[in-house]
Amino acid sequence: MRLEDRLEYxxxxxxxxxxxxxxxxxxxxxAPNIEHYEYLPAQVRVRDPWPRTPHPDIxxxxxxxxxxxxxVWRLMEVFDRFALRCTVSLSMAVLDLYPEIxxxxxxxxWELMSHGLYNTRYHWNLTEDEERAAIExxxxxxxxxxxxxxxxxxSPAASNTLNTxxxxxxxxxxxxxxxxxxxxxxxxxxxxxxxxxxPYSMEVNDSICWxxxxxxxxxxxxxxxxxxxxxxxxxxxxxxxxxxxxxGQPHRIEPLAQALEHVLGHPGVWCATxxxxxxxxxxxxxxxxxxLA
Amino acid sequence: xxxxxxxxxEYPLRRHGMDHDRYDWTQLHxxxxxxxxxxxxxxxxxTxxxxxxxxxxxxxxxxxxxAMQTAYPDLxxxxxxxxxxxxxIYRVMQxxxxxxxRASAAVNAAVAARYPSLLRDVREAGWEVxxxxxxxxxxxxxxxxxxxxxxxxxxxxxxxxxxxxxxVRGWLSPAKSESHATxxxxxxxxxxxxxxWVNDDMPYAxxxxxxxxxNTPAHYQQAPGHGSxxxxxxxxxxxxxxxxxxxxDHTILVQNHHTEDDFRNxxxxxxxxxxxxxxxxxxxxMAIALHPWVIGQPYRIGALEEALAHIMRHRGVWAATxxxxxxxxxxxxx
Numbered sequence: 125m126r127l128e129d130r131l132e133y134x135x136x137x138x139x140x141x142x143x144x145x146x147x148x149x150x151x152x153x154x155a156p157n158i159e160h161y162e163y164l165p166a167q168v169r170v171r172d173p174w175p176r177t178p179h180p181d182i183x184x185x186x187x188x189x190x191x192x193x194x195x196v197w198r199l200m201e202v203f204d205r206f207a208l209r210c211t212v213s214l215s216m217a218v219l220d221l222y223p224e225i226x227x228x229x230x231x232x233x234w235e236l237m238s239h240g241l242y243n244t245r246y247h248w249n250l251t252e253d254e255e256r257a258a259i260e261x262x263x264x265x266x267x268x269x270x271x272x273x274x275x276x277x278x279s280p281a282a283s284n285t286l287n288t289x290x291x292x293x294x295x296x297x298x299x300x301x302x303x304x305x306x307x308x309x310x311x312x313x314x315x316x317x318x319x320x321x322x323p324y325s326m327e328v329n330d331s332i333c334w335x336x337x338x339x340x341x342x343x344x345x346x347x348x349x350x351x352x353x354x355x356x357x358x359x360x361x362x363x364x365x366x367x368x369x370x371x372g373q374p375h376r377i378e379p380l381a382q383a384l385e386h387v388l389g390h391p392g393v394w395c396a397t398x399x400x401x402x403x404x405x406x407x408x409x410x411x412x413x414x415x416l417a
Numbered sequence: 418x419x420x421x422x423x424x425x426x427e428y429p430l431r432r433h434g435m436d437h438d439r440y441d442w443t444q445l446h447x448x449x450x451x452x453x454x455x456x457x458x459x460x461x462x463x464t465x466x467x468x469x470x471x472x473x474x475x476x477x478x479x480x481x482x483x484a485m486q487t488a489y490p491d492l493x494x495x496x497x498x499x500x501x502x503x504x505x506i507y508r509v510m511q512x513x514x515x516x517x518x519r520a521s522a523a524v525n526a527a528v529a530a531r532y533p534s535l536l537r538d539v540r541e542a543g544w545e546v547x548x549x550x551x552x553x554x555x556x557x558x559x560x561x562x563x564x565x566x567x568x569x570x571x572x573x574x575x576x577x578x579x580x581x582x583x584x585v586r587g588w589l590s591p592a593k594s595e596s597h598a599t600x601x602x603x604x605x606x607x608x609x610x611x612x613x614w615v616n617d618d619m620p621y622a623x624x625x626x627x628x629x630x631x632n633t634p635a636h637y638q639q640a641p642g643h644g645s646x647x648x649x650x651x652x653x654x655x656x657x658x659x660x661x662x663x664x665x666d667h668t669i670l671v672q673n674h675h676t677e678d679d680f681r682n683x684x685x686x687x688x689x690x691x692x693x694x695x696x697x698x699x700x701x702x703m704a705i706a707l708h709p710w711v712i713g714q715p716y717r718i719g720a721l722e723e724a725l726a727h728i729m730r731h732r733g734v735w736a737a738t739x740x741x742x743x744x745x746x747x748x749x750x751x
Binding site: 160162163164166167176177178179180182183185186187188189190192193194197217220221222223224245250253254256257258261337339340341373374375376377378379 | 421431432442443616618662663664
């Protein structure tokens, strides 16, 4: 199966308009990436996660650790100000490492989407059985902490295999955030069941901006510009992806808060979790494509 | 087809807290607050790097920020870096003196050896001298044998202590790069605080080995292990100071190619947020990392001057050296 055959071509303007609950123009989901990067990565296969070798890379590690010690709490304060329920792109190990963060997320009724076990364990080149086991492990951790199965999957550090959609669907997960081909949810053809691709953002994403040396005011402007277009078009999904170690820095948090205030100051913005958006879409979507042979 | 190995699925370091023993897992917002002297809300800590990049540097195991770039001899970058030690530093000193701010100079020992008059001027400005390794081509890293690193630290301090005119209490590794042993060896050498880690806005306690001088603690031999060496115990009270990589003139202006206005705005935005977050009973540190070869350029110094003017017009700003901040923090730890 080639990945490109999993997605049926469909030009956006030719589709029936999407209707969001309450007549909203836009479905907005905010995705903090709450991650753990291993101090000494235990399972290095395709690529060493740390730019500085030999290990330890305390600069890279320390900066990411900032997110969990300091930054995430600043982000929570901002999201609480707007009563935003987030969908977390979560390194599942965080639930075991930092139960304080787990509790804070669950108290806020945030949705936890699996972003793999650690952000230093890539899924590239895993065999089908290995990847199945890795996904199952994340399912088990989520069940242990929440009593429920996962709704969403985003492969760790966007590392995946050609089997990923089949294995995610097989694990009973509803949506996948590895694919960036659309501004609306779409079906992904899989061997069994119906898997939905939910548009996560690799563009309105602070880590992408940060790597390009863009600062918070430029990122905030990107949020505003993205919003203006999608809001005007209507029936779209907008995702804002942030990382506590980046946007949780003191000098960056205020531009983010102001951009959110701008977006949420408009009527008809439906703030939802990934699963809520997927469910609203499925209720009006065409039937899923036939399973792969 | 094989499934994942057991050590992938059952990993002992997936436990409550850090996946190493270097420091404890704590969250800033749940710690007891620290009150700065005079009821200040913000302790302003400026570090100024005085660096020497050898013309024939090897750049191993990686090139540090600011390394030579062209084929040998890279006189262009060698002299641009040395500009900081001859010209830029004096602009920075003047900008700070206008507000009565004393900085911590993070000095390569090679600078002290080569330019004694510069160190005299640093002392006369009332600045603190902290160690920044031997020079920018002697990085501390994971493959550096412990005895070599111990000797490197000793040699650095041998040069810097007399040049500092007193004790050297802080350590900043060149390029913020450490071996597994650096904090242990820095504590063993009698230093009080370490400026390499960028994971907090406030000081915190590090764990170091209390082993006797000359012994090689068991966990060094395990490295690269899992960062959980049995020999690491609560040590001599080495404190991690929040020395930034993010609020750093090199990162913002050179690495990320931002404008001088962006740099000034990053500093003032950082200050405004911390000032709002802080109270007299729960102070914060505003740390700024400067490199005179970057910020000391005539067209750039104004950005620093404007940011300092903004910061210093607020009440409750305590401009202090790293050692003064560490002492105030330590006095309030249980």
